[in-house]
Amino acid sequence: MTAPAAAPPFHRPGDLGEALRLLAAHPEAVPVAGGTDLMVAVNYRLTRPAAMLDLTRIGELRAWSDAGDAIRIGSGVPYTRIVAELATVLPGLAAAARTVGSPQIRNRGTLGGNLATASPAGDGHPPLLATGADIEIASTRGTRTVPVAAFFTGPKRSVLQPGELITSVIVPKAAGPQQFLKVGTRNAMVIAVCSLAVALDLETRRLGTGIGSAGPTPLTAPEADLIELPWTRPGLFNDALAEEFGRRVAAAARPIDDVRGTAAYRRHALAVCAARALRRVWTAAHGTESTR
Amino acid sequence: MKVEMRIDGEAAVADVDRPGESLLSTLRDRLGLYGTKNACEQGECGSCTVLLDGDPVCSCLVATAQCEGREVKTVVGAVPRPVRDAFIACGAVQCGFCTPGLLVSVADLLAREGDPRDPVIREALAGNLCRCTGYEKIIDAVHAAAEAMADEAHRAPARSRAAGSTEETP
Structure with a gap:
């Protein structure tokens, strides 16, 4: 009766603080936003997460803001919105976002997921490298900022540590074509x-x-x-x-x-x-x- | 864990037993809603396209548990009659397996653009594979559906004005 209830296998945090606390408490929980990479692996039984952490309800990850000479893009903003809303100020990234998958994929896929997967073929990465973007990463221990050129460490590997979430990508505004x-x-x-x-x-x-x-x-x-x-x-x-x-x-x-x-x-x-x-x-x- | 959502306008509850269960799997295997087709399960083919809170997505790539409180529309609830009629009239259906996904994508396109040109149609349907038709008849169907819906909208004002006036006048 007093035994703690088993943690639900699917966590649905409503804000970033809660997400980071849940991730710290349940390191086995796999973060999921658009699912366009993760769910393929799940469907093909390449991975079977014991628990998942939904990032799609966290408002601060699904918004972008003007940070003066850069745009700070929440890691959960789908490609469709990058194309529709940021093409003027970030034309290179918007052009890359336009080539991602299909409309269905662009409605779900996110820059944060692209980075976390860290595929050498990720469409979002070249424009981030060309413009010298920064990746903002948070955990219960605090936040850190990593230049995108230092983010990738190998095929599908990055500096992202257990318990960390990519929160935003800070992309300098275009100062030319x-x-x-x-x-x-x-x-x-x-x-x-x-x-x-x-x-x-x-x-x-x-x-x-x-x-x-x-x-x-x-x-x-x-x-x-x-x-x-x-x-x-x-x-x-x-x-x-x-x-x-x-x-x-x-x-x-x-x-x-x-x-x-x-x-x-x-x-x-x-x-x-x-x-x-x-x-x-x-x-x-x-x-x-x-x-x- | 129980997930409550709305599917084609009706409240639905799914009891999901693993966190990675896809919305596609829930629709077909748990709720017996077979309108949404399962083909590739990797987001390549578009057969499982549904509207999630109004946006076309591959239901195979959505975890059902992410859909708590969300609105799902399948081919049953998302597609205006003229779109279905146009697919049949134009021969845009052959084996029919891709059809539900295509209908949902076309419904979304025509909701955004009343009279799309061919490149816009091709772009909007780029995520829906059809191995029978060669796509030409599908594109014909989109034009036919757009025309039919425009005609309908043209005739509708008389009706909606009448409906509006009854609502506004107590």
């Missing part, structure tokens, strides 16, 4: 063969790059970002420059052969995508005539 390109077999429901994000910052005159699905983790391309661009005479931009950028991006990739493509194809496609993306952002910024 951005591009996201993704290679796959059709325009929907595709896991990227490779993907690439480029962000041009016209204020700091810097270039940012994020590479997806071409390495054990999503990657940056520091050498490529340092390519010398003709900022003072934009008309001097040419194909040779774009192709050199493509070569550097391809060199930064660490792809493997797998069911979706070969390493050689991925490098080639990345070089083409990178050159194209750089031409597009430069043309968008300066209106100089250049080839596609």
